[in-house]
Amino acid sequence: MVALQHHVAAFNTAKASENLIHDDATARRFGFTGGLVPGVEVYAYMTHPAARHWGRAWLESGWLSARFIKPVYDGERAEITADEAEDGTLAITVRVGDRLCATGNAGMTEAPLAPIADIAAAPLPAADDRPPASFDSLVADSVLGEVSFDPSPAALTAYHQAVGEDLSLYGDGGPVHPGLLLRLANAALKDNVRLGPWIHVGSQARHRALAAPGARLTGRARVARTYRNKGHSFVDLDVIVADGATRVMEARHVAIFALRQVSQPEAAHSGA
Numbered sequence: 156m157v158a159l160q161h162h163v164a165a166f167n168t169a170k171a172s173e174n175l176i177h178d179d180a181t182a183r184r185f186g187f188t189g190g191l192v193p194g195v196e197v198y199a200y201m202t203h204p205a206a207r208h209w210g211r212a213w214l215e216s217g218w219l220s221a222r223f224i225k226p227v228y229d230g231e232r233a234e235i236t237a238d239e240a241e242d243g244t245l246a247i248t249v250r251v252g253d254r255l256c257a258t259g260n261a262g263m264t265e266a267p268l269a270p271i272a273d274i275a276a277a278p279l280p281a282a283d284d285r286p287p288a289s290f291d292s293l294v295a296d297s298v299l300g301e302v303s304f305d306p307s308p309a310a311l312t313a314y315h316q317a318v319g320e321d322l323s324l325y326g327d328g329g330p331v332h333p334g335l336l337l338r339l340a341n342a343a344l345k346d347n348v349r350l351g352p353w354i355h356v357g358s359q360a361r362h363r364a365l366a367a368p369g370a371r372l373t374g375r376a377r378v379a380r381t382y383r384n385k386g387h388s389f390v391d392l393d394v395i396v397a398d399g400a401t402r403v404m405e406a407r408h409v410a411i412f413a414l415r416q417v418s419q420p421e422a423a424h425s426g427a
Contacts, residue, residue, distance in 0.1 A: 157239035159204040163319035165192045165251075167229035173345065176352040176414075185352065185414055192227040194355030195341055197257050199318040199334025201247050204237035205261035206322055206333075208245060211365070214330050218266035218361040219247075221259035227251060237261070266361040271393045271405045274375040276301050279346055288348040288412045290381050293390050299376040302342040306331050308368055331366035333404065339374030340394040340408040347376075350412060356389075357409040363402040370398040379407065386415035 167177055167190050175181035177190040198221050205213050227233055227249065233256070237245040244262035248255060260267075279300030286292040308327075314335050315325055325332055337358060344350070366372060379391040390412050396404040 157208060157237070157245070159207060159237040159245075161200070161203045161207075161235040161237075163200050163233045163235065165200075165227045165229060165231045165233045166196070166317050166319075167192045168196055168317050169193045170229075174350065174353055176354055181352055187226055189228050191354070192229060192231075193341075194223045194357075195334060195337050196318050197221075197223055197227055197233075197249055198337055198358055198360075199320065199332060200233055200235050200249060201257060201259050201261075202333050203235060203320065203322065204247060205245055206324065208237070209263055211324055211330070213261070213263060214324075214333065214362055215365055216362055217261060217263050218268065218359070219259060219261040219333070220267055220357075220359040221247075221257055222357040223257045223355070225254050225256045227256050266359070268359040268361050268405065268407055271377075271395055271407075274298055274377050274393070274395050276373075276375060282346075285347060285349040288344075288350045288353070288390075290388070292348050293378050293381050293412065295378050295380050297378045299343050299347040299378070299392070302339055302346050302374045304335075304339055304342070304372045304374075306335060306366070306368055306370065306372065311335070311368055328368065331368065331370070331372070331403075333360065333362065336360075336366060336372070336396050336404045337406060337408075339372060339396050340376065340392060340406050343374045343376035343392060343394055344390070344408070344410060344412070348412070352414055354411045354414065355408070356411060358406050360404055360406040362404055364398070366396075366398050366403045372403065373397050376408075381412075387411045388413035
């Protein structure tokens with residue numbers, strides 16, 4: 156049975172972002188030790204053993220389901236472990252010391268995520284016109300404004316360094332990293348509604364095709380549902396990342412869009 160390990164010096168790529176859960180002082184007000192490393196970057200760490208195990212084929216048609224349990228903080232040494240299950244999938248964990256930060260599964264077989272129906276293009280609101288995130292502005296089945304990203308070679312190199320990615324398949328002319336693709340799911344939320352501190356708590360993603368450097372990637376999202384749990388307000392988004400008419404990734408993206416204020420350390424899940 157395959158057993159893979161990968162280590163990353165965690166880096167908080169979002170210290171200066173609009174989401175103040177990545178700011179040390181703000182995060183401490185919510186019971187955390189400091190600013191959270193973004194969940195999309197922890198997701199990127201988790202893709203490493205899957206891409207190492209299956210190669211480009213996984214980037215074309217594989218899947219990964221991830222749940223973030225505890226925070227990863229800037230400068231910590233994260234250990235990513237993947238163990239092969241009897242069905243051929245990989246069971247993946249992220250730990251910092253004895254703290255279990257994330258769990259997930261990856262595979263090449265049928266994905267746990269149901270196919271996502273087409274999402275029509277919708278205009279993105281101007282930053283100052285975004286409504287506050289609420290159950291009224293995030294109504295089930297509503298379509299969010301389209302976001303986009305043009306991954307230049309320089310941007311890809313900087314990203315690989317930020318997430319500790321050293322696989323050669325992402326080298327010169329290699330495909331866009333799936334962690335970078337998932338950032339478009341975050342953008343679909345934050346660029347459509349005005350948020351306070353918020354947290355990305357999990358994603359299920361399925362790859363449909365390789366995304367080449369220089370492609371203009373778009374992200375379209377539909378609100379699947381909103382709900383409350385343990386005092387937090389959640390939203391589930393269905394997201395399609397595409398290169399023109401070609402679907403590159405489909406994802407169910409889960410976030411706490413409004414946190415309850417807590418006094419107990421690390422009482423909410425890991426980071427957006």
